[in-house]
Amino acid sequence: xxxxxxxKKKVKSVSYSHWGYIFIAPFFITFLIFGLYPILFTFKTSxxxxxxxxxxxxxxxxxxxxxxxxxxxxxxxxxxxxxxLGNTIIIWFFNFVPQLGLALILxxxxxxxxxxxxxxxxxxxxxxxxxxxTAATIGMLFFSxxxxxxxxxxxxxxxxxxxxMPVEYFRSTEWSRGLISFIxxxxxxxxxxxxxxxGISGINPxxxxxxxxxxxxxxxxxxxxxxxxxxxxxxxxxxxxxxxxLTMFDIPHMMTQGGPNDTTNTVARFIYTQGFTGSRNFNMAxxxxxxxxxxxxxGSLIIRYVLNDHxxxxxxxxxxGAIK
Amino acid sequence: MKKVLSLVLALALVLxxxxxAGAEAPKTKLVVWSFTNELQGMIEKYYAPNxxxxxxxFQIYPTDGSAYETKVxxxxxxxxxxxxxxxxxxxxxxxxxxxxxxxxxFTGNLxxxxxxxxxxxxxxxxxxxxxxxSNGIQKGLSWQSTPGVLMYRASLAEKxxxxxxxxxxxxxxxxxxxxxxTAEELKTASEGACKMVCGSGDIWNAYQYQRSQGWxxxxxxxxxxxxxxxxxxxxxxxxxxxxxxAGAWGETWFAGMRGEIxxxxxxxxxxxxxxxxxxxxxxxxxxxxxxxxxxxxNATENGTYGDWRLTDGPVAYSWGGTWMGINAAKAAxxxxxxxAAMHDLIKFFTLDDDFLTQYAADSGDFVGSAKAVETILANxxxxxxxxxxxxxxxxxxxxxxLANGSLxxxxxSTINDLWDKFVTTPYTKGEVESVxxxxxxxxxxxxxxxxxIDVD
Numbered sequence: 216x217x218x219x220x221x222x223k224k225k226v227k228s229v230s231y232s233h234w235g236y237i238f239i240a241p242f243f244i245t246f247l248i249f250g251l252y253p254i255l256f257t258f259k260t261s262x263x264x265x266x267x268x269x270x271x272x273x274x275x276x277x278x279x280x281x282x283x284x285x286x287x288x289x290x291x292x293x294x295x296x297x298x299x300l301g302n303t304i305i306i307w308f309f310n311f312v313p314q315l316g317l318a319l320i321l322x323x324x325x326x327x328x329x330x331x332x333x334x335x336x337x338x339x340x341x342x343x344x345x346x347x348x349t350a351a352t353i354g355m356l357f358f359s360x361x362x363x364x365x366x367x368x369x370x371x372x373x374x375x376x377x378x379x380m381p382v383e384y385f386r387s388t389e390w391s392r393g394l395i396s397f398i399x400x401x402x403x404x405x406x407x408x409x410x411x412x413x414g415i416s417g418i419n420p421x422x423x424x425x426x427x428x429x430x431x432x433x434x435x436x437x438x439x440x441x442x443x444x445x446x447x448x449x450x451x452x453x454x455x456x457x458x459x460x461l462t463m464f465d466i467p468h469m470m471t472q473g474g475p476n477d478t479t480n481t482v483a484r485f486i487y488t489q490g491f492t493g494s495r496n497f498n499m500a501x502x503x504x505x506x507x508x509x510x511x512x513x514g515s516l517i518i519r520y521v522l523n524d525h526x527x528x529x530x531x532x533x534x535x536g537a538i539k
Numbered sequence: 540m541k542k543v544l545s546l547v548l549a550l551a552l553v554l555x556x557x558x559x560a561g562a563e564a565p566k567t568k569l570v571v572w573s574f575t576n577e578l579q580g581m582i583e584k585y586y587a588p589n590x591x592x593x594x595x596x597f598q599i600y601p602t603d604g605s606a607y608e609t610k611v612x613x614x615x616x617x618x619x620x621x622x623x624x625x626x627x628x629x630x631x632x633x634x635x636x637x638x639x640x641x642x643x644x645f646t647g648n649l650x651x652x653x654x655x656x657x658x659x660x661x662x663x664x665x666x667x668x669x670x671x672x673s674n675g676i677q678k679g680l681s682w683q684s685t686p687g688v689l690m691y692r693a694s695l696a697e698k699x700x701x702x703x704x705x706x707x708x709x710x711x712x713x714x715x716x717x718x719x720x721t722a723e724e725l726k727t728a729s730e731g732a733c734k735m736v737c738g739s740g741d742i743w744n745a746y747q748y749q750r751s752q753g754w755x756x757x758x759x760x761x762x763x764x765x766x767x768x769x770x771x772x773x774x775x776x777x778x779x780x781x782x783x784x785a786g787a788w789g790e791t792w793f794a795g796m797r798g799e800i801x802x803x804x805x806x807x808x809x810x811x812x813x814x815x816x817x818x819x820x821x822x823x824x825x826x827x828x829x830x831x832x833x834x835x836x837n838a839t840e841n842g843t844y845g846d847w848r849l850t851d852g853p854v855a856y857s858w859g860g861t862w863m864g865i866n867a868a869k870a871a872x873x874x875x876x877x878x879a880a881m882h883d884l885i886k887f888f889t890l891d892d893d894f895l896t897q898y899a900a901d902s903g904d905f906v907g908s909a910k911a912v913e914t915i916l917a918n919x920x921x922x923x924x925x926x927x928x929x930x931x932x933x934x935x936x937x938x939x940x941l942a943n944g945s946l947x948x949x950x951x952s953t954i955n956d957l958w959d960k961f962v963t964t965p966y967t968k969g970e971v972e973s974v975x976x977x978x979x980x981x982x983x984x985x986x987x988x989x990x991x992i993d994v995d
Contacts, residue, residue: 267991268608269644271612273616362789363785474960488987494990496990
């Protein structure tokens with residue numbers, strides 16, 4: 216009988232908190248092996264002379280020479296890396312601006328309580344659809360569509376009398392870049408739109424009602440209520456798009472192989488050609504990856520800084536209050 | 540019922556144990572790695588039944604991306620892993636990366652496991668040369684040989700050029716100057732409807748064997764003078780509208796095979812005849828029953844079945860192939876029994892006359908031993924209805940004997956790609972002022988991705 220309180224005490228002290236750790240362990244174990252370790256390995260490889268598979272484990276540390284090549288003007292690595300970054304930013308810009316614009320318009324239409332659009336489910340699904348298909352497949356699809364001299368687009372334009380000669384789309388810088396931007400835009404617009412809708416739906420409806428009562432126009436509601444309140448979502452979207460855009464690889468690789476004359480060669484393709492073709496310059500590929508990593512971090516921080524509300528400090532508020 | 544079953548099971552267990560105990564000598568284990576199941580199928584069908592003393596373990600890693608190479612490098616590049624149980628004793632190498640491995644220390648000298656010069660002499664020189672490193676050490680052997688020829692449509696040749704036999708056609712394409720003249724003649728005769736070839740990429744596969752030296756000579760990038768002639772040829776073909784102006788493996792390329800548009804010539808090797816041209820000779824080729832009467836009737840009436848002929852073309856060349864190599868680290872520690880087993884296996888598949896003759900008859904593949912090919916030709920060859928009864932073995936044998944395999948280097952796939960992208964394409968399309976400008980950019984590109992060779 217005396218033992219009972221002791222048992223009770225023990226039972227009381229059973230903690231379930233370790234289950235929490237066990238449940239989240241698979242992610243962390245997987246991340247450590249397949250996420251963190253490769254990142255650290257890349258950092259290490261970037262300061263070595265690892266050229267070729269034979270030297271991937273068995274190499275010498277040579278310091279920051281690879282980085283020096285990327286940052287010294289006049290070297291090939293410098294020219295190709297920054298050229299590729301320029302291409303990437305151009306392609307990303309023409310993909311992102313229309314994507315965000317259209318996604319915002321669609322999202323505000325779909326959530327507008329005054330419009331009450333019918334068949335929303337159908338439109339949302341249709342717009343989201345391209346996102347389900349693998350990018351590589353879409354790359355191949357567009358490559359076939361715009362094939363020269365015989366391809367669906369060329370054949371259509373000629374038989375319908377719009378063009379009298381087939382156009383070699385993938386030998387034109389503008390067409391190649393434009394098509395890649397278009398594909399990225401077309402694929403990701405639905406995704407952005409869904410996130411925007413979620414963001415707008417999260418806004419307290421009483422704010423919209425109040426605006427309605429006060430006689431706000433749709434435009435005023437959008438600019439004065441919707442937009443400021445979904446700013447965190449915009450920051451999220453811009454950041455993920457920046458990460459995705461700067462590491463763009465599959466569409467240019469499948470469709471143009473970086474051509475014509477390297478004008479659609481993105482940074483990720485530069486890294487790929489360094490690491491996986493020719494003499495397999497893993498050191499240069501790793502160094503370029505590290506530079507890209509830093510560029511993305513800086514870019515994300517800038518987006519956060521520019522878009523975040525710089526709320527007045529409490530001291531300032533107090534002052535304002537005092538003036539009042 | 541249960542008792543009977545348990546008795547049977549117990550009996551089976553005892554018998555099973557006995558048979559293991561009863562085996563006299565321990566089996567020799569050979570680990571074979573490959574990127575397709577082709578070799579495994581061949582070993583299981585032709586070799587394993589007669590060699591119960593050998594236990595095989597197969598590993599297949601597809602070549603998608605560079606999965607196979609990565610696996611091989613990660614295993615053979617790490618000293619402990621290279622001699623482990625799972626590491627391959629024998630592994631296969633394809634044309635894209637065979638040179639890389641025979642130049643590395645991963646592959647062993649075949650003479651170390653007992654090959655002699657006499658044995659090696661019966662292999663076709665081109666395939667043997669590709670399996671050698673730059674010091675001439677034989678490290679890889681192939682069971683097939685992949686010589687390339689010129690394939691053309693007999694009906695178009697007769698209609699526009701008045702050519703009635705492969706011999707007459709050969710006169711029209713005996714060298715590249717004549718090839719160009721014939722292309723002009725074809726344009727005039729067909730009023731531009733029929734093109735000589737699909738694009739410059741087709742010609743490249745053959746033309747690169749025209750060079751006297753490969754891409755890398757003494758560790759330096761070498762641009763052979765023949766390549767400048769190649770550029771002029773392609774530019775004339777492109778500017779005078781003598782090709783379809785399209786790349787290989789695209790819609791235009793296949794449309795020409797089906798006869799939907801008129802393309803006279805294709806440069807293809809042995810496998811290209813069976814696996815590319817034939818299944819694409821008609822829309823709706825029945826891959827399940829290729830030899831069915833219905834399929835052949837459809838292909839003859841609506842496609843180009845039976846219309847193709849082979850001829851040597853301007854130059855003998857080779858395209859593709861699969862080599863067998865040995866893991867140097869494991870071979871070094873193997874005992875004599877194991878070495879003999881490896882020797883016997885590779886010899887059987889790459890040089891054994893009886894096997895290769897049988898295999899050629901079963902598969903239609905063009906084999907790697909010159910002696911076996913002679914035997915096949917002496918036995919009446921291989922008349923092919925797809926070629927209107929022409930014997931493809933006779934033509935391929937000639938090309939296989941002539942092609943120069945010493946040109947290939949380990950960087951060929953990268954450099955060929957860059958040459959096409961930065962020289963041939965912009966120059967033939969007139970996007971650059973001069974070929975020298977294009978070559979300057981090409982050199983930059985090579986320098987950027989291949990840091991282990993010198994580029995001026």
